[in-house]
Amino acid sequence: MEDFNKRKHPSRRAFVQQTAVLGVGASLVSPVSLFAQNNSNQNKNMSKNIKTKGYAAKDASGKLSPWEFERRPVGDNDILIDIKFASICHSDIHQEKGHWGEQQYPQVPGHEIVGVVAAVGKNVTKFKVGDRAGVGCMVDSCMECESCTHGEEHFCERGETLFTYGAPTDAEPTGITQGGYSDKLVVRDHFAVHIPANITFEEAAPLLCAGITTYSPLMRAQFKIGDKVGIAGIGGLGHLAVKIAVSKGAEVYAFTTSPDKVEDIKSWGVKEVIVVDKEFKNMNAYAKKLDYMISTIPYQFNVTPYVMCLKPGGTFTFVGMPEKSEITINNLMLAFARVNFNSSLIGGIPETQEVVNYCAENGIRPAIEIIDAEEINGAWTKVIDKKARYRYVIDASTF
Numbered sequence: 001m002e003d004f005n006k007r008k009h010p011s012r013r014a015f016v017q018q019t020a021v022l023g024v025g026a027s028l029v030s031p032v033s034l035f036a037q038n039n040s041n042q043n044k045n046m047s048k049n050i051k052t053k054g055y056a057a058k059d060a061s062g063k064l065s066p067w068e069f070e071r072r073p074v075g076d077n078d079i080l081i082d083i084k085f086a087s088i089c090h091s092d093i094h095q096e097k098g099h100w101g102e103q104q105y106p107q108v109p110g111h112e113i114v115g116v117v118a119a120v121g122k123n124v125t126k127f128k129v130g131d132r133a134g135v136g137c138m139v140d141s142c143m144e145c146e147s148c149t150h151g152e153e154h155f156c157e158r159g160e161t162l163f164t165y166g167a168p169t170d171a172e173p174t175g176i177t178q179g180g181y182s183d184k185l186v187v188r189d190h191f192a193v194h195i196p197a198n199i200t201f202e203e204a205a206p207l208l209c210a211g212i213t214t215y216s217p218l219m220r221a222q223f224k225i226g227d228k229v230g231i232a233g234i235g236g237l238g239h240l241a242v243k244i245a246v247s248k249g250a251e252v253y254a255f256t257t258s259p260d261k262v263e264d265i266k267s268w269g270v271k272e273v274i275v276v277d278k279e280f281k282n283m284n285a286y287a288k289k290l291d292y293m294i295s296t297i298p299y300q301f302n303v304t305p306y307v308m309c310l311k312p313g314g315t316f317t318f319v320g321m322p323e324k325s326e327i328t329i330n331n332l333m334l335a336f337a338r339v340n341f342n343s344s345l346i347g348g349i350p351e352t353q354e355v356v357n358y359c360a361e362n363g364i365r366p367a368i369e370i371i372d373a374e375e376i377n378g379a380w381t382k383v384i385d386k387k388a389r390y391r392y393v394i395d396a397s398t399f
Contacts, residue, residue, distance in 0.1 A: 046074045046119060049173055053399045054182030055373055056106035057096035064096070064181070064376050066399075067106050070173045071186045079127050079189050080119040081135065083396040086180035087112040087205040087368070088388075089236060090298040091321060093380050095166055099323040103166055110180030111137045111164040112208040114201040115396070124189045132195035134356065136208035137346045139164050139177060139187045151348035153191070181376065183399045193353040199360040206236065206366040206391040207356050209346065214241035214294065215355040216347035217317045218248070221292045225249030228271075230286075230293035232306050233320055234261055236366075236383075237296035239390040242268050243364045244355075253290060255283075255306065258386055264367070280305035288312065296320045303329040312338040319344050366391050372398040 049070035056067035074080045092109035094100055113135040117127045127133060140162035141153040148156050155161070162169060165179030172178065195204045214237050223229055229250035231241045238254075245252050246269040254265045255274045265273045276283060280302070286309040293310055295303070297320040307316050307329065316339055318327065334341060347355070359365070367390040371379055379392040 046121075048073055050074070050080065050184055050186055052178075052182050052184045054108045054178065055376055055399065056108045056178075056181075057103075058106050060096075060098040060103065060105075062093060062097040062380065064109075064380075066373075067108065069106070069108070069178065071178065071184060072171050072173065074119050074121055074186055075188075076121040076123040077188050077190075078121045078186050079117050079124060079133065079192060081113070081115040081133050081185045081187065081192070082118045083113055083115040083180060083183055083185055084201045085114050085205045085370075085396055086110040086182075086394050087202075087210075087236075088376070088379055088383060088392040088394065089209050090383055091209070092179075092181075093383060094298070094321065094323060100321070104168070104176050106174070107166050107176065108178040108181050109165050110182070110394075111135070112205045112210070113164075113180030113185060114195055114205045114208070115185070118184075121189070126189045127192065127194075132197070132201070133192045134195045134204055134208050135164065135180065135185060135187050135192050136212060136352055137164055138162060139191050140169075141191075143190065151350040153348050154346050181373070181394060181399070183396050191349060193349065193356055196357060196360040199356075199365070202368055202370055202393045203365045204356060204360070205393055206240065206368065207359055208352065210237045210240050210366065210391065211244075211355045211359060212347040212352045213237055213319050213344070214296065215244055215358070216351055217294055217319060217344040218244055219351075220344075221294075221315060221317070223248070223250055223292050226251055227291040228253060228289060230255060230290045230306070230309055232293060232295040233297035234258070234265055234390075235296065235298070235386070235388060236391045237319065239265075239268070240364075240366055241294055241296060242270060243366075244359075246270065247362055247364055253286065253309075261389075264389070276305075283309060290314060293317070294319060298322055300324075300326060300328065303327050304333050307334060307337055307339050307341065310337065310339045313340070315340040315342065317342055317344050368393045370395055374398070 055064040117131045141148045141156040142158045142160040145157035167177045229245045230253045232255040234256045252270040254270045262273045283305045290309050294317045300322045370393050
C-alpha cells in the first residue's frame with residue numbers, strides 16, 4: 001500500500017517542483033486544485049479494500065500457511081494499522097483446531113496485535129497517523145448499550161461484541177473477522193489502545209490478551225498487600241499474572257507441573273513455587289491457606305485440589321479455557337470448602353489501556369521469544385507441549 005504520509009503530505013522536492021511550475025506559468029492548474037486532487041486521490045485509495053498478507057488455518061488441522069486476502073476499506077471511524085508484531089495465545093490454537101466449535105476457513109488467528117497507525121477515517125480523533133497502537137480480543141460492539149458505554153464492551157447486551165478473528169460479519173470481504181497474524185489491520189478506532197513509548201512493541205503485544213485477561217480478575221479480587229494469592233498454570237497468561245500480582249504486593253504461590261520453570265518463577269518474586277505431582281499429594285500442605293487463586297490452565301484438569309487450597313470465603317477464578325470449555329470439580333468438596341468459584345473473560349477497552357499503561361510504567365514485561373512467520377507451526381507445537389518460555393511473538397515483517 002502506498003505510504004499514507006507521502007500521499008497526504010507531498011515531499012519537499014515535489015512541492016518545490018509544483019510551485020516552480022506554477023510560478024513560471026507552465027501549468028494552468030492552481031495550487032488549490034492540486035491539493036484538492038491529492039485529497040481526492042487519498043479518499044479514493046481509502047475507499048478501496050486493503051490487500052493483506054498473513055498466515056491462515058485452512059481447516060481444523062490447525063496447520064497455518066501463507067494467505068493473501070483483503071480487508072475492508074478504512075471507514076470514517078476506522079484506523080489502519082501497519083502491524084509490527086503479533087503474539088501467540090493458546091486460544092488461537094483451540095479456535096483454529098475447532099475445539100470450541102466449528103469454524104469458517106481460511107481464518108487468520110491472533111488477538112495480541114501492535115503496530116503503527118497508517119491511516120485514519122475522517123471522524124477519528126483518538127489516533128493520528130504515526131501513533132503506536134494495539135488491538136486485543138475484540139474489534140467492535142454496539143457501542144450503545146449500558147455495558148458498551150461503561151467500558152464493558154466484551155459483554156455487549158445486544159450480543160454484538162465482534163471478536164478479532166473468526167466472527168461472522170458482512171463488513172469484511174472474507175465474511176469473518178481476520179486476526180493479527182498478518183501485516184495490516186483495519187479496526188474501529190475505539191477498539192484500539194495507545195502503546196506508550198516506554199515499552200517496546202514486542203513486549204506490549206502479549207498485554208493485549210494475556211495481560212488484560214489476568215489483570216482484570218486480579219483487580220476485581222481487591223486483595224490487600226500481603227494477601228496470599230495462588231496462580232495455577234505458569235505459561236503465557238500465568239507468568240504475567242505472577243508478575244502483576246507481585247507488583248501489587250501479593251504474597252504469591254505459583255503452581256506448575258513443569259519442574260524446569262521453577263527457577264524462572266522464583267526470579268519473579270514469588271513466595272513459593274509448588275510443582276504439582278500427579279496425585280496432588282503435595283498440595284495438602286496448602287489446604288485453606290490462600291486468600292485468592294486464579295487458574296490460567298488451558299486444559300481439562302481436576303480443579304478440586306486447587307480449590308481446596310483456599311480459605312473459607314476465598315475466591316477461585318478460572319480464566320483458562322480448555323478444549324470443549326469443560327472442567328471437572330467435586331461439587332460436594334466445593335460445598336464443604338465454602339469457596340466462591342467464578343470465571344472471567346477479558347476486560348473492556350478502558351481497562352485494557354489501564355493494564356498496558358500500568359505494565360509500561362512499572363517495568364512489568366512478559367518473557368518473550370521473537371519468531372518469524374515460517375516458525376508459527378513449530379511454535380504452536382511447543383505451546384501445546386508446554387515448552388514455550390513464555391510468549392512467542394511473531395515479527396510481522398516476515399509475512
